[in-house]
Amino acid sequence: MALSFSCNQKVYLYDGSFEGLLNIVFDCYVQKQIPSRIIEEKQYIPNLLDTVEIYHTDYTKADRIFHGILKSISYQTLYENYYAFLANVPEKEMSILLYLLNGFSIGPKINTMLSLDFVFQVHSLRKKMLSEAHKLKGLLRFKEVGDNLFYACIHPTHNVIENVGQHFVRRLPHQNFIIHDATDRGLLFLYNTHQYQIQSDKNFMVPTISEREKEYQQLWKTFFQTIAIEERKNPRLQMQFMPKKYWKDLVELS
């Protein structure tokens, strides 16, 4: 059964990185104490009644937890929690913390114990992130912006850029490309046919497209409009599969 940890009623603020959260896991494990909330520092709205503790990420501690998970729990646990962490859902941190702390005493069996609330939560967070990533693997549109250089802009709810980018590295290994998460996250996934890299860049200038690119966009629009059967028109269904929030980045709908 799940362990019980004493709660110190504090609010922990961290930098919003996965390492930052692992650092907290380390301290909780050592102190056998958990806070009442964990929240990214810049999202926190001060409250007079809170006792706040600010974390500055200690990478050595994070690293030890990282390897600890691989050694004493499982690879799957690490991925499960990392993917859950990428979901943009408030309060995700406590579920991940409890999952990992319990994982250290229960072992790899934790992964299937869905009756534990935090395990179930982590599973659903991961699913949310992955299902948006899957959707974007289809909906992302590359535009040719230079000789064999392609650019795609996305506005995802969750932090999917790594997962989506890796998919295209496998699929289009000979194409230089940039995937741009143009939400507040401001992230770039850069790939030069050999290596990829993820960078933060909040002021990235969207490149201009080539003449050839315009022609293909036009051809795609033509195809898109022609392929629908008039007698079966069903905008409700179309919207259900392709929510409006994705439309602005779609060549065929903008």
Place this chain on the structure above:
Amino acid sequence: MEIEKKLKILADSAKYDASCSSSGSKRTNHKDGFGNADVSGICHSWGADGRCISLLKILLSNACIYDCKYCVNRCSNSIPRATFTPREVAELTMNFYKRNYIEGLFLSSAVIKNPDYTMERLYETVLLLRQEYHFHGYIHVKTIPGCSKELIDKLGKLVDRTSINIELPSQTSLKLLAPQKEKAGIIAPMQYISQQIHTSSQEKSKWKEKFVPAGQTTQLMIGASPETDYTIMTLSESLYKKMHLKRVYYSAYVSINQDALLPALPQPPLLRENRLYQADWLLRFYGFTVDELLDQNHPNFNTLLDPKCDWALRHLEKFPVEVNTADYATLLRVPGIGVISAKRIITARREFHLNFENLKKLGIVLKRARYFITCDGKYFDKISSFQESFIEENLLYLERASTPASTYIQTSLFDTFLPTKEDKIKSLTGAF
């Protein structure tokens, strides 16, 4: 003719083919190449009709020598005609693929000159893509009825999937509405492909390339001819059993041509199409046989209830089902419980005893299932009477609520269907 015009004509002619699936094949990229095929399939867009777009679906040519009554491209219609060159198709495919518009190519064609000539052109196109452009993405090519076995063999080694549309579900209708095709033979090549797929998977070492790794499919047209649902489903059942087809698609007939031999339908029969898909699903994944669902006295599906609910109501003696003890096959027959839910129940109950609260937590939708199950002998909430009229009323209400009156006829393929959301996603991406 400029390329955009051709594209418009040849996409327009291809749009009535229902299949869009891009799954079932795992092609990994080689160092020199472009693209791979994802086993679970990816949808790239959805058209205004709500159908998923995952492949560049076009005809190589629409200049047909045949005159199938129901088809836009029949030679007696006066419509604009066009023919792509293999290179034009390859260029379009590559450029769409690089921009991530599509998962691959679905190439079909009207019969130009004769079946073999047409197949040769299709083969040339695919060869160009695979060899010169090093394209490793998904390719689905139609087999032209009446073409030679040699061509089937050559093409089968390059493509992921192939299909021959039967369209008309009986011999009589085929003779009447597609006389030339009937003569050319649809079933013979289908049988041959099925054999070759089988041999290639048996003797893996002898075959360098897998033969049609994502299998073959077909399509049946609904409502252009008088066959009942019973006849159609019986045909599907034997196609799955004897020809090992991966999918049978059903396509509601759209009245395009005026013809004394064809019914003039005001609207395509979409609800009927939906029921057939639901039943097809029951055959493939839920262990039902056609004879359990329909018979001579009851040859068409209930328009008001989906086939599984309909069946359950007619077999109340098999319910309620106790979720803590029922086996997998029995769980699957409960309305509202899909493949994923049934598996989840089985795994979860090894660990703990199930009640309605934790069923919900497992993500099991109880909307319909609640009338048919017990947890430790207890019914859901206030349901105390296990009575047909009570259950039927509630199910009918649910069905109506999930399909607003105005769109009832336009109901989506999977809208009113019972399996879970994951099932829906998989079905659309073609994972099933």
